[in-house]
Amino acid sequence: MPELPEVETIRRIVARELTGLALRRVDLTLPKLVRDSPLPDLDLLVGRVVRGADRRAKVLVTHWSGGLSVLTHFKLAGQLAVMKPDGRRIVAGHPVPRPDGVYPHKATHLTFQFADGTIVYYSDIRQFGWWRLMATDAVAPALAAFRFGPEGTGGLGLDRDELAGRLQRRRMAVKQVLLDQRVVAGLGNIYVDEALHRARIHPGRAANSIAGEELSALHEAIGWALERGIEQGGAAIRAGKAYPRDGFPAVHGRKDEPCAVCATAIVKMTLGGRGTYVCPVCQPEPVAST
Numbered sequence: 306m307p308e309l310p311e312v313e314t315i316r317r318i319v320a321r322e323l324t325g326l327a328l329r330r331v332d333l334t335l336p337k338l339v340r341d342s343p344l345p346d347l348d349l350l351v352g353r354v355v356r357g358a359d360r361r362a363k364v365l366v367t368h369w370s371g372g373l374s375v376l377t378h379f380k381l382a383g384q385l386a387v388m389k390p391d392g393r394r395i396v397a398g399h400p401v402p403r404p405d406g407v408y409p410h411k412a413t414h415l416t417f418q419f420a421d422g423t424i425v426y427y428s429d430i431r432q433f434g435w436w437r438l439m440a441t442d443a444v445a446p447a448l449a450a451f452r453f454g455p456e457g458t459g460g461l462g463l464d465r466d467e468l469a470g471r472l473q474r475r476r477m478a479v480k481q482v483l484l485d486q487r488v489v490a491g492l493g494n495i496y497v498d499e500a501l502h503r504a505r506i507h508p509g510r511a512a513n514s515i516a517g518e519e520l521s522a523l524h525e526a527i528g529w530a531l532e533r534g535i536e537q538g539g540a541a542i543r544a545g546k547a548y549p550r551d552g553f554p555a556v557h558g559r560k561d562e563p564c565a566v567c568a569t570a571i572v573k574m575t576l577g578g579r580g581t582y583v584c585p586v587c588q589p590e591p592v593a594s595t
């Protein structure tokens with residue numbers, strides 16, 4: 306569930322709340338979280354200071370003093386909770402554990418204690434997330450190995466013609482192509498549904514059938530959906546149900562609710578194994594071609 310907007314939200318929290326703090330202690334209770342890690346021991350971070358945070362696609366990159374960096378992927382259910390010594394708590398990522406509940410939760414597997422009293426809990430009810438510690442010099446090649454496509458957010462590189470080229474080479478359903486991180490980095494299930502609804506394109510359309518004005522609309526809609534998500538600090542979806550704020554998400558998680566554009570009931574379907582939401586009027590089904 307943490308998609309690009311959720312990870313960008315976490316990045317901003319880390320940059321704002323943790324930069325300049327020295328780590329006093331780290332406790333890892335689920336060793337498999339730190340897998341395929343060039344430096345396997347997170348204790349190397351003790352005594353170091355957080356220098357800042359970057360993001361590429363859905364990977365958070367945290368920089369520490371002394372030339373170390375950490376890559377974190379939140380996968381399906383990662384959550385970061387920051388507890389400040391003044392009592393503030395800032396929680397982002399998956400909605401479980403409950404942000405207002407008791408920490409550490411039974412799904413909390415990694416705890417960072419900072420010298421000023423700040424505590425950070427990483428929880429992951431699915432345990433698919435991962436943490437990798439490496440020299441800062443190793444970050445660029447490690448990220449390059451993922452072969453991420455351009456970022457889908459405004460100003461970060463996905464230009465219309467590049468999107469066109471990437472879609473025109475593929476006959477698969479456009480939704481599945483957009484979920485491929487090598488095509489557009491950072492789009493996930495929620496934001497693809499939102500972008501396709503805004504662009505009035507059925508998710509089952511062949512990717513290479515989208516051109517001209519439709520392609521322009523889709524290009525605009527991808528940036529719009531991700532920016533909306535970032536503005537909101539991540540979409541609120543719990544147990545498959547949307548809790549929209551200001552009408553967003555407009556379709557994802559809103560089965561049987563009226564389309565905001567035409568009032569037709571939103572339909573849920575399965576595409577490539579993923580729950581997919583469409584307005585049957587705004588997003589007409591593709592006509593079978595011969």
Ligand SMILES: [Zn+2]
Nearest residue numbers: 564567584587
């Ligand atoms: Zn509609």
